[in-house]
Amino acid sequence: MKSRFSTQSLELAQSVESFFELDYEKSSYFINSYKSLFNIDKDALKCELKVAKSCLINAEKFR
Secondary structure: OOOOOOHHHHHHHHHHHHHHOOOOOOOHHHHHHHOOOOOOOHHHHHHHHHHHHHHHHHHHHOO
């Protein structure tokens, strides 16, 4: 895989995967890459990811 994609592309892909897993810290490369383009408030996004992750955890408990 390393020969097919640049280091930056791999880092971005891993960061996007972490974002889908609601991991703010590991998705920082993705967030920082697009924060100015989408006018992202990093503190608000961090809180939103925490809330979403908490909701998923609670939903799993009721299955």
